[in-house]
Amino acid sequence: MQAPVNHIIGLTSIVRERLLPVSGKVLVRPNQKVSPMDVVAETHWAREHVLLDVARLLRISPNAADRLVKCKVDDKLAASVEIAVGKGLFPRSVRTPREGRVVAVGGGQVLMEVGETKMELRAGIPGTIIEVIANRGAVIQTAGALIQGVWGNERIDSGLLVNIAEKADGVLTVGKLDISLRGSIILAGMVKDAETLQAAADLPVRGLILSSIFPSLLPKAREMRYPIMVTDGFGSLPMNSAAFKLLSTNAKRDVTVNAEMFDRYSGARPEVIIPLPISASPPAPREVETFAPGLQIRMRRPPFMGMIGSIVAVKPGLSALPSGLRAPAAEVKLENGETVIAPLVNLEVVG
């Protein structure tokens, strides 16, 4: 049976595609080195539109209005510019309510986009551009440690990794955040209150790497301007030992937290990337695995949720579980030495 894979790897090749949601301008070229905060592509985005019903305002037919409209598509107009004038002794006129660009004219109406904003697409990882995708973005490659999580607040930043979690099941509280952590990416445990998230913002920190977060804090976490990545899930879960070990041994290194939202269809996941010096390009991570003896796994559901183990044997047929359900299962040796039978669907390969 094919297995879901969550990457927690000490050294690997990392290739990421960064694409604008709509067409725009690509600002990088092949072989260019980029840092995570570099803008690789940009586009302009109209936040609002204004529909001017010239025919109705001038009290004429749409065809007659079209003949009176002075502007055309792509015209950039300032506020209060006259775009149509009626006829008669005291003719009415139609003016632009705001500065904007004309996007459509016809049917006696003029549609303008206003409130244009620039959208910048950041590299998200430090690396080299290996491909430019015309008008959309680029493909970036780097090498280093990769730790993927399960939830992110859609922010990106880089900084020095500081470990203030003494153990994998530590709790981050306001009291643990002091001025020495300013500008750092903090490896912490779980967060249980909104005050702690706010205190981190006030310092400010450049990112939080958490084991778990209370679901009630998700709206607050989304508001934070620094990236928050959760490695294991919701509630009071300790960080899985593989992620905790890899992150804690890389403390004091520069890391990037790309706290993308987990999207099961595109494969986007929040992740921490720790660039490492290499002499030869390491292998890329395996995206597809088949459950087999020896594979390192993480338990995704009770009992032992979050615990790391290794598959001893994949059981033939269906196995009866303590819940009474029957499912394909594996014999798993957990890191605490215990051996359990776990349904395959509750496991994910770590590596």
Place this chain on the structure above:
Amino acid sequence: MSSSLVDGNSLLAIDVGAANTRAVFFDVIEGEYRFVASGSAPTTAEAPFKDVAEGARDAITNLQKVLGKNLLDASRGLITPSQPNGSGVDALVVTLSAGPVVKTVIVGLLKDVSLESARRLTESTYTRIVDTIGLNDPRKPNQQIDSILRLRPDLVVITGGTDGGASLSIQKLLEPIGLASFLLPEEKRPAVLFAGNEKMEAEVKTLVGELATSLHFSPNVRPSLETEDIDPAERELARMIINIRKRQIKGVDLLDLWSGGHMLPTGYATGRMVRFLAKVYGSKKGILSVDLGASAAVISAGFNGKSTLKVLPQFGLGENLAGLLNYTSLEEILRWSSLNISTGVLRDYLYQKSLHPSTIAATREDLALAQAVARQALYLAMQSARRDFPQNIASLKPNLTPLFEPILAGGGALSDASRPGLGLLLLLDSIQPVGVTTIIIDQNNLLPLLGAAASQNNILPVQVLESGAFLSVGTVVSPVVSASYGVPILKAKLSYENGAEARVDLKYGTLETLPLANGETGQLSIQCLRGADVGFGPGRSGTIPVSGGALGVVFDGRGRPLELPSDAVRRRELIKKWNWTLGGE
């Protein structure tokens, strides 16, 4: 590929679910169609595969192992038609429920008329209504445009205007749709279904035709103010959903090709089967099918020529599970739990399960939590579906579940046949059937596949249904009565074919069973006390033939609507007791 199945051709049916893909083989055995075997594999709609054909091939590969014959060739292509050496299959049908929920904007004139029809139509498939645009919308057209641009719907459903009626108002409503589509990048433009005033086809084509990814027309869902006819539009919408999935998920086009262009959304195929059953087995009572899976709760009911299909992704037990809290509270879910579980634990469970929808309960505690969530999800789905059941259908009381015979149940949460009592209690709690009904578990989740097959072969579904491929849990007697806990409300005597008898005295607030094995029949004499009504009339008694099942005849004396004790300790004790009565632990 052969299109005729009536000469005894084999049929492979594939259901691509949100979590699992199943391949099911039907063939003619001793002159009749039979369910032969099934194989399953994880669905591969998600990364890293992003190709549902892979999961389908894996499921077929697993099916091959059971069948002992090849259905795929060396390059994993389907062998069709069946070959002289026994390999291959003659025909294939496919149903699909995998994929992200289809974001939909509905457009119509009046809130209680065309917009209501648009809502009902849209809820017949895997959609979520993200915006509603109508005559009474206080927003300006530019605000409607901005809303569509922000929401980026996959689908726009437009209704409104009786045939030959209003056209100017609809034109006005179409303008923001056309302009917003024009402003969206071509690959992000929505598909549009127009199911309104049929005289407006040309104008609709002019206003949105070139700006939608695809523009479809169906007969008007409201040809007159008094008439609603959703079925033809449902059919068109089902096909549109498959086309949207083709754009979203690789492999859908290949499976559709394999099926000769007959792929259907799973919910629609279920609805079609229920309509078919209502026609074939039609009685005064309705036929109900409930399916609780990862992608959605699907409630389909057929009543003497009328039908209702509700596909409710918001009540699915998969990736949308955390969103269940938008419709209910943690306390309402926990009222179903036999264990003392905190609201915090439940909240964490809902979010964690949303992350990993394919995981299953491995411990008793986890199962109790999963069952409580499933109960509330199905309860809410039933409440939602009931609002759209037709008027004047057979019922014992207006605000209760109508009379159904039988009730079919499938989907991951219900089809565990190893302990039918567990599934039965979940159904009794959430559906709260009344009167006398047979409960059938679709343990192999065949119903949608039979619905898909029915379009090509109307013999196969009937013969498979009657072949024992479904598990009868038994006959359930649920009196409608008001009484105090422990008060006798019904006496019953079951007369077996061999002349033996068994009796039960049912007290209010309890469950009782009488054994009657699968395949056996008996005569059940019911004496109603305290004005109890099982369908003979309040306080009236009667005798009816009953058929057996895994749990025989089950008497549910807990009253309708089911009211659980407010005292948590007593409630949990009662739930445990009810579980034990039906063979649970």
